[in-house]
Amino acid sequence: MTAKNSPTAVGSHSLNAPDPKTPRPASVPPARPPMSGSWLAAQGRLPLAFMGLALVWLAAAALMLALAPGLLALPHTHPHVVALTHAWVLGFFVTVACGATYQLAPVALGTTLVGERSGWWHFWLHAIGVPGMVYSFWVWDLEQLGHFGTAVAVGVVLFSINVWRTVRRAGRSGVVATSLILSAGWLLLAVLLGLLLAANRFWGFIPLDPVALLRAHAHIGLAGFFLTLLQGVAFQLVPMFTLGDVRDWRRAKAGLWLAQGGLLVLAPALAWHLAFLAFAGAAAIVAGVFSSAWGLARALDTRKKRRLDPGVRVFLLGAIVLCIAAVAGLALLAPGTPWGSAPGGFGAMTYAVLVLGGGLLPCIAGMLCKIVPFLTWMRAYGPKVGRGPTPAAGALTQPRLEAAAFALQIAALVPLLIGTWLLHPVWLGVGAWILFAGVLLFLGDMAGVMRHLWRPVTVVAPAKKIPVKNAS
Ligand code: HEM
Secondary structure, three states: OOOOHHHHHHHHHHHHHOOOOOOOOOOOOOOOOOOOHHHHHOHHHHHHHHHHHHHHHHHHHHHHHHOHHHHHHHOOOOOOHHHHHHHHHHHHHHHHHHHHHHHHHHHHHHHOOOOOHHHHHHHHHHHHHHHHHHHHHHHHHHHHHHHHHHHHHHHHHHHHHHHHHHHHOOOOOOOHHHHHHHHHHHHHHHHHHHHHHHHHHOOOOOOOOHHHHHHHHHHHHHHHHHHHHHHHHHHHHHHHOOOOOOOOHHHHHHHHHHHHHHHHHHHHHOOOHHHHHHHHHHHHHHHHHHHHHHHHHHHHHOOOOOOOOHHHHHHHHHHHHHHHHHHHHHHHHHOOOOOEEEOOOOOOOHHHHHHHHHHHHHHHHHHHHHHHHHHHHHHHHHHEEEEEEOOOOOHHOOHHHHHHHHHHHHHHHHHHHHHHHHHHHHHHHHHHHHHHHHHHHHHHHHHHHHHHHHOOOOOOOOOOOOOOOOOE
16 A cells, blocks of 8 residues: 555554554553455444444434524423434434544554444444434433433443443553543443433432433533543544644643543532532533643644645634633533523523534534545555555545535534524524535535445546645
C-alpha cells in the first residue's frame, strides 16, 4: 500500500501495524493480526452497518422535525417530544457513536474487537428496538416501550461488555482507553435508568419527581455517554486527521476526571432536587470540558496539516459550542434561578437545542464524514491495493457539498434557538427546514461515498496535492 493511495495517509501513526522492533512488555497480550487492507475490510463491516443505520435515522429524525417543528414549542415532557428526542439521540447520535466505537476501539488500542458476533447482535437489537421505542413514545404505549427498550438495553449490555473486553485485551491505559470504557458504562446506566423511568411511569413506584428523574437520565445519557466519549476520541481523531500530536496528556486527563467527578455528583443531585450539589457537579463538568478543550487546542497547535477539511472544522466548531452549552447549563442550574422546564425563554428546550443541534450534531456529523469514507475505502479498495489503481480515501467525498451541508446545519441553529425562545412557529419552521436541507445535502455526500461499495471506480483521477506545512 503506497502512502499516496492509503486512506491512512492522513494519520498513519494510529492505523498502521505496530513497529515489530519495539520490545513488548510482559503484561501486553499477543500481537494483533497485521492490519492488511483485506483484514481491515472485514473488520469494517460492523461499524459501516451502524453508520448506514445512523444515516437512515438522520433522514427520519430531520424529516420528523421538518413536518412538526411546533413540537419544539411544547413542554419537553410531551410524549411526541420525547419520541422526537429519542429519534435523534438513540436513532442517530448513539448509533453513530457505537459504530465509531466499534471502529476506533481496535484501531486506537492496537487490537481486534473481542466479540464481532455480539456486535452484530447489538446491531440487530438496536435496529429493531429503536424504531419500536420511538413509535411507543409517540403513542405513549408504556408496555411496548418496555419491550422495545429491553431489546435496546440488551444490545447496549453486549456493547459495553465488548468494549470492556476489547480494552482489557489490549492491555492499554490512558485517556482514550479509559474514556471508551467509561462512556460505555454511562450508556449502560442511561438505558437501564430509561427502562426504570418507563416502568415508573407505568406503575408509579418511585417516590421522586418524574421530571427530576428524567433530567438525571438525560444527563447521564448526554453528558455521561457522549461527553465522556468525545473527551477521549477527540484526542485520537483530531491529531490523526490534522497530522498533529498530543505532547502533554495532563489537560486531557484532568478534563476527563473532572467531568466524571462532576457527573457522579450531578446525576443524583438532579434526581433528588439538591440544587447546590447539582450546581457544584455541573461546575466540575464545565471545568472538565474547558480543560479538555485546552488540551485539544494544544494538540491542534502541533498540526502539520494547516488547512483543515470540512469534517474536522465542523467537529471543532461543535466542540466550541459544547463549551458554550456547558456554561449555559451551569447558568440554568444556578440556585435560585427562575429557569426550568416550562417552554419559552431560556429553559430546558433552548438548552437542549443548543446541546444537540449546535454541539453534538456538528461533532457527530464531522466524525461521520471522516470515518465513513475511510471504512468505505477499506471495504471497496483495501483488498485491491497492489493489484491496480485505487483512489485516495479523501477523494471519495465532495468537500463543497459537505461544506454547504454543514453551513446549512449550523445556520439552522439560529432560527431554532429564536423559535424555542419566543415559541414562534415561523422561526421554528424556518429552522427545521433549513436543517432538513442541510441534512439532505449531507446524505447526498454520504450516499456518494457509500456508492463505492457497490460501484467501485476502476480509473483513478490524478490525486490532488494536499498542502502540508511544517509545524514550525
Ligand atoms: C432503553 C433505552 C431508553 C429508554 C427506555 C428511555 C426512556 C426514557 C423515558 C421513559 C423518558 C421520559 C421520562 C418521563 O417522561 O418521565 C426519557 C427521556 C429522555 N431520554 Fe431516554 N431512554 C432510553 C435511552 C436514552 C439514551 C441512551 C439517551 C441519551 C443518550 C436518552 C436521552 C433522553 C432524554 C434527553 C430525555 C428527555 C426527553 C425530553 O424531555 O423530551 N434516553 N427516556
